[in-house]
Amino acid sequence: MKAYPDSVPMTIVAAAAEAHSSLRVGNIQAAVLMARTNVEATAKAKGITAGNLVAKIDTLYAQHLIYEHIQDAAHEVRFAGNDAAHGDLVDDPISAEEAESIVEPMDMLIEGVFIAPTKTATQAAAQLARKNTGTASVNGTTADSS
Template sequence: MREPTTNCGWCGAFAAMQSVQFATSATGKTAAVFTPGSTVPRPVPTFWRMFTCPACRAASIALVADEGEDDADPTFLQWVPRKPPVKEYPDSVPKAIAAVAGEAHSSLLVGNVQAAVLMARTTVEATAKAKGITSGNLVAKIDALYAQRLIYEHVRDAAHEVRFAGNDAAHGDLVDDPISAEEAESIIELMDMLLEGVFIAPAKTAAQAAARQTRKNAGPTASVNGTVPSSP
């Protein structure tokens, strides 16, 4: 059996998955499979088989339909896990920005550090534009976020660090000083710090204030004849 190629459900890398010897379990069921030149499917026994990813070494299992013939490749029906983990953000982060930030995390996960940093820089600029700051270069946009009291000073500095790294990646200034995986990870953390400051923390604060006001408006337990009934 040739090694199947797929995106690893753990790290996302597209790779030829390596079979684990003897890690096969029959399901006792069949799947309808079309064979070359046939217009009618026929039932083929199915098995769970284990594979490892050459990139991250994590194990995945595949549901395959296989008749056990040496000259025929099995049909791969399902992989578990199906998708690589993706960073999820709360609804307070605009969907488009969350998608780009998620790409930064996904790129970092599979070792594409330059792509990760570029997506982080894009996230910073998109964040400023989401707050109505559309004029000037990215330096001016970040400073405007701070001037409008949308971020604290340390978050402003974090955004500028993302900008510096993103500029290096965008302009190809990496020949003598390439971005390391560790540095890219730090850049992504700084990107998330900006999202937390601009979108997530304010939304949490507003939700807490609304909950407090709701309790205040509800008032104390209704009284009867001027007295508050005791709890049972």
């Protein structure tokens, strides 16, 4: 099972785990549906509740919570999820490989919205702490920052 850090809300972790679990056991449409569910849940976790999923994804981007390529990836997850939700995969089912290529962008969204900002904030705090102690690491050696 894929592990997510504590910076990812448990509701998001649960939906992502279900997407991955479904993919592993061959429940392809369920994996795609859960990936789409996770995109929407991610937006809602960031307080974006108005409008349809298109609007929510675009608001994530407009609020600088995701980069443009993640916005595009989230829309691809949405497209595939909508096809699964509306029965459009009955005559042309999605393959396991295609489903994997839908679950992967879901993880990219989680990384961009929850994990990367926490890592960046942690690094910035560590850098500030080093500056406040009067020393900074330069090429692996400690030097006076004054």
